[in-house]
Amino acid sequence: MSDELIYLDNGDTTKIDDEVLEYMLEFYKTSYGNPASLHQLGIDADENLSEARQKVSSFINCNGDDLIFTSGATESNNLAINGVANFYKDKGKHIIISTIEHSSVREVARRLIKSGYELTEIGVDSEGFLDIDLLEKSIRPDTILVSIIYANYEIGTIQQIENIGKICRDKGVFFHSDAAQAFGKIKIDVIKENIDLLTFNAHKMHGPKGVGALYIRKGISLSKMFEGGAHERGIRPGTENLPAIMGFAKAAEIAYRDFDKIDSYVCGLRDLLATKLSEIDHIFYNGPKGEHLVNRLSNNVDFTFQFIEGEAIMLHLTLRGICVSSGSACSSKTLEPSHVLTAIGLKHEQAHGSIRFTLSKYTTEDDVLRTAKNVKEVVEILRNMSSFNPEVHSELNNENAVTFYKR
Amino acid sequence: MALKYTQATIEHFTKPRNMGIIDNPDASAIEGSPACGDMVSYTMKINPETLIIEDIKFKSYGCASNIATASKATEMVLGKHIDEVKMIGTSDAAKELGGLPSVKMHCSVLAINGIKAAIREYEKKIGRIEDKERVITPELIKKVLTDVIHPKHGKNIIDNNNVIRVKVEGQDIYVVVELEPDEEMFAANIHEEIIEHIESMKCTHEVIVKIESRTGEFI
Numbered sequence: 001m002s003d004e005l006i007y008l009d010n011g012d013t014t015k016i017d018d019e020v021l022e023y024m025l026e027f028y029k030t031s032y033g034n035p036a037s038l039h040q041l042g043i044d045a046d047e048n049l050s051e052a053r054q055k056v057s058s059f060i061n062c063n064g065d066d067l068i069f070t071s072g073a074t075e076s077n078n079l080a081i082n083g084v085a086n087f088y089k090d091k092g093k094h095i096i097i098s099t100i101e102h103s104s105v106r107e108v109a110r111r112l113i114k115s116g117y118e119l120t121e122i123g124v125d126s127e128g129f130l131d132i133d134l135l136e137k138s139i140r141p142d143t144i145l146v147s148i149i150y151a152n153y154e155i156g157t158i159q160q161i162e163n164i165g166k167i168c169r170d171k172g173v174f175f176h177s178d179a180a181q182a183f184g185k186i187k188i189d190v191i192k193e194n195i196d197l198l199t200f201n202a203h204k205m206h207g208p209k210g211v212g213a214l215y216i217r218k219g220i221s222l223s224k225m226f227e228g229g230a231h232e233r234g235i236r237p238g239t240e241n242l243p244a245i246m247g248f249a250k251a252a253e254i255a256y257r258d259f260d261k262i263d264s265y266v267c268g269l270r271d272l273l274a275t276k277l278s279e280i281d282h283i284f285y286n287g288p289k290g291e292h293l294v295n296r297l298s299n300n301v302d303f304t305f306q307f308i309e310g311e312a313i314m315l316h317l318t319l320r321g322i323c324v325s326s327g328s329a330c331s332s333k334t335l336e337p338s339h340v341l342t343a344i345g346l347k348h349e350q351a352h353g354s355i356r357f358t359l360s361k362y363t364t365e366d367d368v369l370r371t372a373k374n375v376k377e378v379v380e381i382l383r384n385m386s387s388f389n390p391e392v393h394s395e396l397n398n399e400n401a402v403t404f405y406k407r
Numbered sequence: 408m409a410l411k412y413t414q415a416t417i418e419h420f421t422k423p424r425n426m427g428i429i430d431n432p433d434a435s436a437i438e439g440s441p442a443c444g445d446m447v448s449y450t451m452k453i454n455p456e457t458l459i460i461e462d463i464k465f466k467s468y469g470c471a472s473n474i475a476t477a478s479k480a481t482e483m484v485l486g487k488h489i490d491e492v493k494m495i496g497t498s499d500a501a502k503e504l505g506g507l508p509s510v511k512m513h514c515s516v517l518a519i520n521g522i523k524a525a526i527r528e529y530e531k532k533i534g535r536i537e538d539k540e541r542v543i544t545p546e547l548i549k550k551v552l553t554d555v556i557h558p559k560h561g562k563n564i565i566d567n568n569n570v571i572r573v574k575v576e577g578q579d580i581y582v583v584v585e586l587e588p589d590e591e592m593f594a595a596n597i598h599e600e601i602i603e604h605i606e607s608m609k610c611t612h613e614v615i616v617k618i619e620s621r622t623g624e625f626i
Contacts, residue, residue: 307468330469330473
């Protein structure tokens, strides 16, 4: 067991950048005012808040006035969907999402069914790309909102957001996108891409946890989720988490400052890891591959290791100091396999054997090589003890069984 | 999540005892299925004179708890008379490991029931018990449902009073389960587990499971 931890779960959260942490400390120690206060400390805080808002807005090409800060992507998603659904209920009660949304979109939209809304979930292909023709056909006169995840957290698929945005704009339907994974890794332009509402946050790109944002295009109204003061245009009451917001702005600034360098570096490591892991038999790469690799998140690698189970792989790797995540039911609190993996057509037993590796700018080539080596050993150990006999369970010996990663 | 296991569980997971397959076994069984993410197989040698388990090996397709409980279970039964093994409770493998997270308690049930299934087949083979057709009654179904573990509490759904009605009507079996409103997240899993356990009785009935909450219907 190595003393040095290899952290490949950056899709869950990331290590905060030292530069960001340093910058935030000042706002805890000395500039601790409430932006709503009218004395000097409050006025200074308000100025800092405006500056941070301007800065974060500039990275998605919107005005500061169109951006509100929240506690993170989950809150932004809840607010966007419930907010639009409730405010525009007289206009219509039909909502469209994809089958691979994060639970903070999916469960919110599904819960609305109980209040009389209708929900359409648009399917995706085997690499996770949305069926755009079906989306267009599914928009009805009473459709009020389309919400499609920008880039998927599990298999890294980046959707054709500009096309989706154009369809929604042409049909006069609001378009919300959850960019929790995409922000900082993809240059987003809400104007060019016709995005009406955009969710994003700080902690997936080396910023602090507990802070996010929601872009709301001018002219769109949202019903608020809770009552309180007039903070964040009254839509999101509660004293702003200023140190975290400042850290958010700083982290975004760094992500954009070093964008090209980080993007090519992480992409290189991603492809190295995928290539090394592909030396293992009976595995397949989940998400975009081959010529579609350009539409895959720069830091995402997801494989199914057949005939073994993901939580067992994960625990072996944990004991070897390597942090990853799994789409297996056994590693989920509800004992259900990842709905993203079943949505791209994986059988339950294939979803159970999946492992997601998410890299960051702090990942090294040595981390990748050591991970690949350890995964090979662990897969062999578990396959040796597996009661899952591919000859007995011949239904699993289909064309998917040996689909190797193609560069 | 992964680190909430006891030292004994980690020990059996990383260094499983009695792993493998015995050629020409006297008894064998496969319990569970890959689709559920849990499957364990046993092969064993039983002395026909003494009815003592003289050798046992397991293989597991499953999570850490599945591997650890199967490994522990083989240790628990090795050298024991089959009647003694039949007395082992389904949660005993977990107890011997110092406990499992409640969401993993079903692994212990699977590990113990796998061995019991192998013994039952063996007893039928040697004519120790009769292979008679079972009449499906609500009582029998309730007995089978004591092997369905509620992931939140780690207790079976019968003792936890979740099963509020079991009815056999012609070729249909109806099971009505009630969950607390905040247990909705487990509804799909419990639904699936009930069907799987009743179907494992190898009856030809249609299984209809309804999961309700005090505030309305889930599924």
